Amino acid sequence: MLDDYKETQPVVYQILKNSVIKNKNSHAYLFETNGYSKQMDLALAFAKYLLCPFHHSNIDDAKDCSICNRIQDGNFTELKIIEPDGLWIKKEQLSELQKEFSTKSIESNQKVYIINHAEKLNDSSANSILKFLEEPEENIVAILLTDNSYQLLDTIVSRCQVVSFRKDKKIECINNESKTLFLIANQLVDQEDQLYDFINDEKKKEKIDQIIQFIVSLEKYGKETLLFSKKLWFDVVKEKEEYFSAFRIMQLFYQDVLNVLYDRNIEIMEDYQQEILSVLSKNDIITITSKLKILMEEQEKIKYNVNSNLLMDKLIIRMSEVSK
Numbered sequence: 148m149l150d151d152y153k154e155t156q157p158v159v160y161q162i163l164k165n166s167v168i169k170n171k172n173s174h175a176y177l178f179e180t181n182g183y184s185k186q187m188d189l190a191l192a193f194a195k196y197l198l199c200p201f202h203h204s205n206i207d208d209a210k211d212c213s214i215c216n217r218i219q220d221g222n223f224t225e226l227k228i229i230e231p232d233g234l235w236i237k238k239e240q241l242s243e244l245q246k247e248f249s250t251k252s253i254e255s256n257q258k259v260y261i262i263n264h265a266e267k268l269n270d271s272s273a274n275s276i277l278k279f280l281e282e283p284e285e286n287i288v289a290i291l292l293t294d295n296s297y298q299l300l301d302t303i304v305s306r307c308q309v310v311s312f313r314k315d316k317k318i319e320c321i322n323n324e325s326k327t328l329f330l331i332a333n334q335l336v337d338q339e340d341q342l343y344d345f346i347n348d349e350k351k352k353e354k355i356d357q358i359i360q361f362i363v364s365l366e367k368y369g370k371e372t373l374l375f376s377k378k379l380w381f382d383v384v385k386e387k388e389e390y391f392s393a394f395r396i397m398q399l400f401y402q403d404v405l406n407v408l409y410d411r412n413i414e415i416m417e418d419y420q421q422e423i424l425s426v427l428s429k430n431d432i433i434t435i436t437s438k439l440k441i442l443m444e445e446q447e448k449i450k451y452n453v454n455s456n457l458l459m460d461k462l463i464i465r466m467s468e469v470s471k
Contacts, residue, residue: 148215149192150205156189159310163193167202174283177265177299177307178292181314182333184342187263189312190290194218194226194259197288214255225252227260231267234388235450238271245279248287258287265291266298269450273300280306294334295395297443327418328352334399334415335392357383358396359419366426369467373460380459387449390458394446398439401426405435429470437469 153160159178166172176193180186195218196204203209209216217223227247229240248258262268268276277300280289289307296304314333332345345351361379365372372379384393403416404426416423430438445462 148204148206148209149189149196151192152185152189155185156183156313159189159312162310163196164204167196172197172288173308174285174287175280175289175307176291177296177304177309178290179296179309179311180292180294181312182294182330183312183314184333186292186312187261190261190263190292191218193290194261197257197259198223198225198255200255223254225255225258227258229260229262231264234391235267235269236262236264236272237269238275241272241275241279245275248284252286256286259290260287261290261292263292265293265303266295267450268299268303273303277303277306298447327416328355330415331355331396331399335395354383354393355396358393359400359416359422362397362400363422363425365463365466366429366470369470370464372463372467376459376463381455387452387455390449390455391446394442394449398442398446401435401439401442404430405432405439408432408435434469438466441465441469 149160149164163176178186178190183189195209195215196202198218199209199212199214201208201212203212203215214223218226227244229236229244232240244260248260252258262276276289280303291299291303291307293299296309328346328351329342332342332351336342336345357379361372361383364375364379384390399415400419400423403413403419404423406413407423407427408431413420413423441462445458445465448458
């Protein structure tokens with residue numbers, strides 16, 4: 148329930164609760180989750196708070212509420228949750244949502260839909276949801292969740308009330324694994340059980356190490372990295388689904404390089420300070436921001452089923468040219 152987040156997400160809690168109490172709900176919310184591990188649980192708690200006729204916000208009050216219980220069980224007709232179908236959220240999923248929500252509400256005076264990983268909207272699905280947001284109906288509330296709001300269309304962001312989550316305070320060393328691995332995992336997975344699985348998988352740590360070594364080699368050898376990209380990249384990142392995470396790890400690394408350039412603390416990549424210093428010596432703020440932009444642009448192309456070899460060749464060439 149929403150009261151469960153009063154301590155861990157006090158600002159978010161107050162914004163969401165006040166929006167209902169003061170009858171000033173937005174027709175669309177964009178939750179910038181910042182790696183918060185219970186992002187989906189919080190979104191569901193807010194959906195319950197909106198849809199419940201009594202606006203229950205704690206478990207004791209809601210235990211006998213049929214609507215709250217049905218939402219928890221996943222069988223309430225006025226709530227729709229959309230997850231990526233494979234790598235991306237597809238237009239057909241949004242068309243089905245619009246069809247379902249075009250009918251009058253039966254069980255509640257509101258309808259709510261949640262789009263998890265909203266950054267995985269492709270062009271057609273993004274345009275489809277944009278039309279839905281441009282002509283909002285009074286009784287429909289959208290909740291979009293993303294760790295990467297910069298990957299959403301500006302026109303989508305501008306039509307939402309942006310609510311930024313506080314990062315997890317709880318940094319645990321599970322099985323003596325590093326803080327860095329925990330923080331990276333927190334950026335890549337949604338659920339707590341997935342977080343533990345990630346941290347306890349030794350292959351994940353090895354894969355992250357190899358991705359960082361790819362960056363170091365790219366910075367050192369430039370376009371010559373094309374000659375040994377198989378060993379550095381393709382032997383490690385093999386499946387299409389892995390590309391998005393690998394690109395995200397590279398972005399996190401360069402963001403921490405940027406943090407150091409701005410005399411800020413390293414946020415995530417503490418285990419790779421030596422590698423950060425190595426990259427730092429070859430770049431300034433302009434080249435790092437350019438490389439981050441290139442990574443985001445090339446990551447976007449994964450949506451279009453481009454050839455993996457061509458994608459990485461182009462990435463290596465573009466990143467190398469910026470370094471000159």
